[in-house]
Amino acid sequence: MKLRKKLSMFLAVTALLVGVVGCGNNSAKTADSDAGNGGDKTNASNAGAAENSAKESYKIAISQYVEHPSLDATREGFMAALKDAGLIEKENLTVDYSNAQADPTNNMSIAQKIAGEKYDLVLAIATPPAQAIVGQVKNSPILFAAVTDPLDAKLVDNLDKPGGNVSGASDTNPEAITKLMDFIAGNFKDVKNVGVVINQGEPNAVIMTNHAEKALEKHGIKLVKASVTNTSEVKQAAESLVGRVDAIYITLDNTVVEAVNTVIKVANDNDIPFFSSDRDTVEHGAFATVGFKYYDHGYQVGQMAVEALKNGKKVGDMKVTVPDKLDFILNLKAASEQGIEVTDAMKDQVQDKENNLIE
The missing domain is CATH 3.40.50.2300 (Response regulator)
Incomplete structure (x- = not known):
């Protein structure tokens, strides 16, 4: 009698363990099935978004000749265009801003410093810093603004098809x-x-x-x-x-x-x-x-920057523009x-x- 009771208890425990294992296997299969059918897509999507977010963090440099209303407005317009495209300073955008204070020596020092680092894009505001930047920086895309004559300044040799790593906007028509x-x-x-x-x-x-x-x-x-x-x-x-x-x-x-x-x-x-x-x-x-408005001029160059940064367009393929309004x-x-x-x-x-x- 005692032996029969023990045998019954053993069989009951065994059945219970089999049931638990079976449930565990079914749960695993369900999870696998969900993953195959998109159940884990949310996690995969989050991982992808995180990866893309990490990629969509940019570092740019700005070299400006001197502070005065027109050049300041150019920079402000440029930054506004980036912000409107979702590139926001201190969030997903790092900006290294330098001002030469109208000193040619400072222009060259700033250009050499920028050349020694890697930036996703460099903006030069006014002809003197643009010439220094183009002469020194070879490993980053370059845009210029507030430049009177890009051809005479030898920044590009073709306004419609600049080529290389340089383009921008002239502020003179x-x-x-x-x-x-x-x-x-x-x-x-x-x-x-x-x-x-x-x-x-x-x-x-x-x-x-x-x-x-x-x-x-x-x-x-x-x-x-x-x-x-x-x-x-x-x-x-x-x-x-x-x-x-x-x-x-x-x-x-x-x-x-x-x-x-x-x-x-x-x-x-x-x-x-x-x-x-x-x-x-x-x-x-x-x-x-x-x-x-120089703000509009800077905004136009900012739109070119967005094309380069977010859409992968080569600056050398972008036409140099002039004011048309x-x-x-x-x-x-x-x-x-x-x-x-x-x-x-x-x-x-x-x-x-x-x-x-x-x-």
Whole structure:
């Protein structure tokens, strides 16, 4: 009897163990089956997303020539384009920003430092840093912005198909200079001489000044140059033009734009119409330009960066662009300060009066 009870108990325990093992095997099979049918796809997807997230973290370098409104707006527009595309600083984007403070030696040092590291992309803002970066950096894609003449600066040898690791956007459309000089000649009949404050060590300033000179010659107007070598000389150069010229013009000359408030003061104190090559200077107190927003210019280059970083496009396959949304921009308050009577004919030149007639 006792033996039968023990045998019954043994058989019961054995059956229980078999059942447990069977359930365990079924669970394993179910898990395997789920994995095969997509049950583990969530985990696989999460792993893939994590891997992609790790890949989608970028490191870029920015070299800027000097701090002034146009170049700062260029950088801000560039960063905004990246942010709008989901590339956000301190989240999935590391930005190494350097400013040369208008010192050629600093330009070269910054370029050499960037060349010694690996970046997913390098942005050069203005011609001098662009030349230094292109000369030194060979292992990263390069974009430039706020460059007057990429061909003359030897940054690229073809605007439509740059090739190599370089492309970007020029901030000058020669048509804008011609239109502005025509505006001066057509609306200021007493202007016989136009003065320009210029750092002739900046290739971009020289190119633009030469273009302005040729455009003015067609109207019988002479261009008078007042040269500077650094920002501290701008005020004296502007003052030297008083009594010798009937209007003042400045190009996208970084040395001069950095000290533009001194030029504005000279123009206002002496009732001399003051014309510039960029919107930011007009907003600060020049009377007129034919231009665009540098923020938009930087945003355009930022979109090129997104194509390179996120979509894998080679910068050398991207066409070098120029501003195409040109308009007259007039500062009516500056006109009053400089003794200018703004006529309806002048205002009629402005297409977007809401944004480009500045009160």
